[in-house]
Amino acid sequence: MAVRQNRLLRLATAALHLDSPGAPDRAFTELEKVPVMSNPSDTKEAAANAMWGGRFAAGPAEIMEQINASIDFDKRLYAQDIQGSKAHAAMLAAQGIVSQDDADAIAAGLDKVLAEIEAGEFSFSRALEDIHMNVEARLRELIGDPAGRLHTARSRNDQVATDVRLWLRDRIDHLDARLAVLQEALISQAEQHADAVMPGYTHLQAAQPVTFGHHMLAYVEMIGRDRGRLMDCRKRLNECPLGAAALAGTSFPIDRHATAAALGFDRPTANSMDSVGARDFIMEFLSAASILAVHLSRFSEEIVIWASDRFAFIDLSDAFTTGSSIMPQKKNPDAAELVRAKPGRIIGALVALLTVMKGLPMTFCKDMQEDKEPLFDAVDNLELAVDATAGMVFDMKPRRDKLKDALAGGFPTATDLADWLVRVLNMPFRDAHHVTGSIVAMAEKKGVDIADLPLEDMQTVAPAITGDIYSVLTAEASVASRTSYGGTAPETVRAAAADARRRFLTE
């Protein structure tokens, strides 16, 4: 095995024409007999890059083109790239840096490029590396010389930073709207089931009765904070890097405030080096995205548990479940399971970008091109996860009988019993806790719930207990008593749902 690996390694090394001092010549002889990839150090027949190749005698190696090109993924930024270029050209004309005629030709040409891309008629070229140069090269084909003036007083460094900010700002707005839909689904479940009692859990052990509505509203709050985090990120990213040029600013009399305003930014970024060297807006987004993904994952885990045949707390709709190819009785919560899994790639994207950025010197380094694929993947999957969750929640049918049945056996009203001892008998809570423990042990021994334990039995532990105790031992009485702000009483849940609508779902 080791021998074989060494041989393959030698062949690969030879194929790359890397220096391999220890490699025996035999590898090269063998190479001729084995079909391997085309020699990666071959330069393309094409001459040096038309956009920046002034000082290059030859084109890049095939492998160089492959590792260098970002067009396969950054073509998603075409609309933002064109929008930014139009704003830049208009500003250049307004400042007298290019003629109005040239700016008009550039704007018309860019509209044409946009139309071509949207009609699927644009042919993207890897040799042109990225979306910025693809667009500009086509512009030149369409309008000729004026196209060459567009890149005055800017660089791809400020251009890409601007494009990604524009793109992400838009995605955050979409995500926010989708999260509002998810909150709507949760709130409407809360309103319908504000009084459906069920066990509330700690340690996944039945703890105290709560209502299904209250449980739904817990997630409304989490999602509300997720929206807040995304909006904070949006606020901070909404500054325009365009005009920072490569890193040092420009000697042309540009108006960065004008381009910032034209693109809907709050202001231009204040430091040209930071403008092109920073990606913390993406790290911040992916951090917020990771927390959101974790929230959705936790909720999904509950959906999986609730939909299991042992719990049977909810019915999921056919629309968000799948059947088994072999077991006809199965209805699997696949959507919930996939949402549960999504943090894998979303947290992965965050870790990937943090790792790429760690230790990078100022300012732009090509490393930073690696920001886009994780970002795009995270956004795509997050949007999908949010929508799937909202769909499941809208369709989900809680089974109120099962929710209530689940309260039997776990003594979830033991705290109510202790509270009654404190309130009515003025017992110190610590003593009440102890007395209640003894009563629970007695009920357990008899195999009954504490609500069904005879008064005489309870009185053997605490003689002052009266029949009034039974009024607090049902789940309904228990939840109804919890009217403290943020508590689970049905009337409190209804008020909280109305409040949540006001806080989260009105402009």
Ligand code: ARG
């Ligand atoms: N494709 C590059 C990126 O995604 C654009 C910026 C390139 N700048 C440069 N000087 N090569 O970050």
